Amino acid sequence: MKLTHLQLLLCIFVFITGWQSAAHADTPSKNVRNDQINKPNIIYIMADDLGYGDIGSYGQQKIKTPNLDKLALDGMRFTQHYAGSTVCGPSRASLLTGLHSGHSPIRGNPRWTNSGKPVDLSHQDNTLAKMLKKQGYSTAAIGKWGLSEAAENDHQSMPLAQGFDYFFGVKTHSEAHHYYWHRLFENNQAYLLKQNDYLTNTGIYTHDLFTDKAIDFVNRQKTEQPFFLYLAYTIPHLALTVPEDSKKPYQSLGWPKRAMKTNGHYKNDLEGNTTYAGMVSRMDKDIGKLLNVLKQKGIDENTLVIFTSDNGHEYDNNFFNSNGPLRGKKRDLYEGGIRVPMIAKWPKVIKDNSESAHLSAFWDMMPTFCQISGSINCPKTDGISLLPTLAGKPHQQEKHSYLYWEFNEKQGPIQALRHKQWKLVKFKDKPAELYNLTTDIAESNNVAKQEPKILTAMLAMLSESRSEHPEFTLQKLNPYKKKASKNSNK
DSSP: OOOOHHHHHHHHHHHHHOOOOOOSSOOOOOSSOGGGSOOOEEEEEEESSOOTTSSGGGTOSSSOOHHHHHHHHTSEEESSEEOSOSSHHHHHHHHHHTOOTTTOSOOSOTTOSSSSSOOOOOTTOOOHHHHHHHTTOEEEEEEEOOSOOSOTTOOTTSGGGGTOSEEEEEOSHHHHTOTTOSEEEETTEEEEOTTOBTTTTBSOOHHHHHHHHHHHHHHHOOTTSOEEEEEEOOTTSSSOOOOHHHHGGGTTSOOOOOBOOOSSSSOOOSBSHHHHHHHHHHHHHHHHHHHHHHHHTTOGGGEEEEEEESSOOSSOSSSSOTTTTOOOOTTOSSHHHHBOOEEEEOTTTSOTTEEEOOOEEGGGHHHHHHHHTTOSSOOOOSOOOOHHHHTTOGGGOOOOSOEEEEEOSTTOOEEEEEETTEEEEEETTSOOEEEETTTOTTOOOOOTTTOHHHHHHHHHHHHTSOOOOTTSOSSOOOHHHHHHHHHHTO
16 A cells, blocks of 8 residues: 555654554543442632642742642642643633534634634533533532623523533623622623722622632532532632732732732732732632531532633743743743643542643543543543543553644634644744653753654644634634724724
8 A cells, every 4th residue: 555645754653652543532431430430529620820830739839829739638630731722711611512622612712713703602512511410410600601702691602501500600701800890690690799899999809709609509419419510710810909818918028019000901909919829829718618618518528629720820920930840821832821730639539649640631521520420421522531540540541642722812823732742832834843841841942853753743633633613713813903993984
């Protein structure tokens, strides 16, 4: 049989790296039997714009996060876990649908589309909540939603139409930028906070309400029915603001002050560093409250708790070392934009104080939760179940052939591919960059010229890693220009 030039290159790459062929969707692992595990409750906690190095168990030295550090001591810390994207919307869509950003229905934040109009979830999309609800779970989404932007009164993309029995939180991205916003939603009804004024950061701190509602949801659950709680905090996303009691522990440490803008879109507090630290510590304290409720109810041992962040940090200017050793931050496809902390605790299943370097991503949650729930008809996704790793059987863990991302804002379009130790970053109309993350975690040494065969094969893989979408094509976007043109016609 005569091989084509591309086939020959791929064969060479298999020989060099032991690469196994990639499928559009990986199947859940069948090595751990579903009937060996009782259906656990699942609590998935997501911070917003928290960096890889922003909590103590990932190297943070200045911000105190005792409850998350204890969670890591009681569970497993993942060191090579990746978000769905480098910004909020597509990252959350990837989590909920189990699809990476080359296949997801939402691949960018609201205005970053070909038409300039937002794309939301539809009734046709499979979600974690729909899948778990079929398995008998009670389901709730609390906090930031951000996947229902297109129409004010269109409920098909709201949580209740996406498999959640209960929703409390912020509907859109822009509303989530303000911690004293006056309108939240409870289910599909507006929940008004008339005393709140986001212009002056006064009233009820909405983050506190998310914690209260999460605890209330857990307390209302019956022991005979498992539950799934998706708790999507808005901390520490801009605007930077937090009640004074959370800043106080940091105000006498002699830290340099960072003046913040207070009159733009984000209504920040005057000083940034103590505010940022206070926000992260407040979230940590509230996670501790929620974990204590699990113990009080006697359901701690049958609850899987996962903590992560939706993408890399945005605030830090190297004072907190929010990146850890990584390059880049939010809106980059370098490691600092997409590699995120993930801690998983599940007593009697996950070994205490354990660590995993398994390559994993948001789109793995769908097959993982599907297998944990006992389903035998899991949706087709881009993910692989992490249950073998969680259960301490890494030798049984199936591995990804690759992980893929695409992103298209000001610097875009950008694509990235991770395979084993290799990381490819491709800006449109620019030479591709190749990094060996085993020896160069900071992505400081581009080895594209030194490894031409690997580069060529990974570029070929890149071209096959996405499906077409009319709103998310790999062309330059300028939503600001579209907006100005629209206004000029009025």
